Amino acid sequence: MTTPATVDWDAIIKDPRFQSLHRRKTSFLWGLMAVSVVYFLMLPIGAAYFQDLFDVRVWGVVNVGLLFALSEFVVTLGIAILYSRKASSDFDVVAAEISADFAKRGATPSKE
């Protein structure tokens, strides 16, 4: 574990790059989270209260309910990949920049 005293946490927090990173990350993460929870809850709610719609056949015997359940897999994995890409190409890069910057300024994180 690093010793907290050796890193100037307050300075990092005051850094505008950190603030902008945190803002973008928060809205992206919680936005995706809200979409996932709402989309997921549509399945039990639909199955319980909109059964007529779920029973409509669209592809041979395949009905809306089955397609909707399958779409949950696609949407969930899609969100996972979307987040993963965004984090690797954007958030991680900025975070690495900030960390490297503060390490250079002498606020080196100590070794274990």
Next chain:
Amino acid sequence: MTAQIKRWSAAGLFTVAALAARTAWAQAGADTDYRWLTFTVFAVIILITMYVTYVAAKRVRSASDFYTAGGGVSGFQNGWAIAGDYLSAASFLGIAGLIALYGYDGFMYSVGFLVAYITVLLLIAEPCRNIGRYTLADILAYRNDPKKTRIVGALSVIAVSTFYLTAQMVGGGVLVKTLIGINYETSVTCVGVLMLSYVLFGGMVATTWVQIIKAVLLVCASLVIVGLVWVQYGFSFPAFLQGIVDDPRVQARVASLLGDPAKNMSALELGQRFLEPGLYFKAPIDQISLGLALIFGTAGLPHILMRFFTVRTALQARRSVVWAMAIIGGFYLLTLFLGFGAAHSVGPANIAAVDAGGNMAAPLLAQYIGGGPNSLFGNFMLAFVSAVAFATIVAVVAGLVLASASAIAHDLYVGVVRAGKPVTPEGQVRAARIATLVVGAASIAIGIGAKGQNVAVLVGLAFAVAASANFPCVLLTLYWKRCNTGGIIAGMLVGTIAAVGLTLVSPNLTYPRAVKAAAHKVLDGEAAKRTASGEALASSDADVVTKAKKDLAALDKAVAKAHADIDKWGDATTSFMGLEEPLIKMKNPGIFSIPLGFLAVLIGSLLFRDRRAEELWNEVYVRQNIGLLVSKSTAH
């Protein structure tokens, strides 16, 4: 412990496992000609995992090796290990069974289990990697009073793990008994001893590899079965489902589930109904409540959280969740084919006859696909799926025991009892091994003692406590500045009490009055049914006679069960909690207990201000956001 002792003990444990397998061989119920095959497949899989443990044991030198495999697991490997930890026997055999018996509703479970990982991916995995070290309580103790939060955190971990572990042990014991014919106590002991040998000697290194091996075997076995099932329909999805709709056995199953309303439906309408919701779930609110417990509970399961400490960086933690989601999602898509395939090939009634919960759907389908009960390949497939199921139970139990042992040794012993008095690295590993032994022995005892307990109640409890206590505490200490010791203690207590309390007054428990009323109803209807079947027996139509014979056999069974129930409950009128009937209608308390848990953390934090927690917030805030280089430095 010297290498020599380790080697000898490993050899000893292997002998125990081999003996257990021999007992299975000697006592197996069916397929006497193929016992050798079952024995060989089990032995091969156990041998492979034992070899891995033997190699791993050499690498376990420090507490970090024991708890987190020294942080040396890659994201891809960890993804498979998470899948191995998550695809418990209950989920893979249970869900395939639910789909085989109830159609569409069973598949809704699969969806919930996958979506659960979105919460883990977006909110939990990376900050945990950046802040924690070995256990869930590490995260809670980071900026709060270390002693107090470690105690409540460790207790909650032990509670959740015990519920989950007992469920796995009971379910596993029954399963092994059904699959290979050894008695319940022996199978629980086998699972326990084998699991202990992995964890005790190989720690997290061995546990991780056992989980990876098991997950790969499970996915491969399912792919082969699904391929063989689906190829008959030219890999067409609608054609496959058309086969289900047209199946008379599926139609008969729907008719028996629906009762009277089924009388006016055509055969095709009945078959189609199998693909529509509502055959299993009756109360909509229950479904939603269960969904919430699944998607928030998974993020609070200690053995899942612990897996994020085995990778080096937040990037690897993220990769491992995405891999895990791809594997788990792919697998749960296969359950649709396993379940429907079993319904079509084996028949829902035959599946329910072997095990009322449908747990045998996948193994029976494997046997059928391989060529049936009298073929070599069919029995090989059955043996293989059974062995994978056995490995599954052992691997999941290993993960749970490791989580509880780390809570006892790392949080309670090193963090609280010996607080301020550093424990040597050897001492830490010794404490971890002793705790493992104690937890392992306790799990065997609990497994045997809990024989016949309702597995669904226990799994529900584990998820409910994880979602209502662990999840709010972990989430708020990571994301809310004002969160502090008071909030954590209040949240853990209120969340746990609400989840356990509501479950104890829910319809999940057995209510003797209702059971006896149902039994009397069966007995009252007996005479009428016998007359009807008797008349049918005299019919000249061979089909009608066969059906009547089946009905009579089923009736005999139901009557015997009714008598047994009445004898069993005697004069009892109240449940274990002293209630005549459930206080709440819901089986899953999540929809109430999760908000209560969050509320308790909020109120507790605001009532008891804690300067230290707020001063340390900046550090937590920075670390959870840009843990990248900081965590790299901790890994040196």
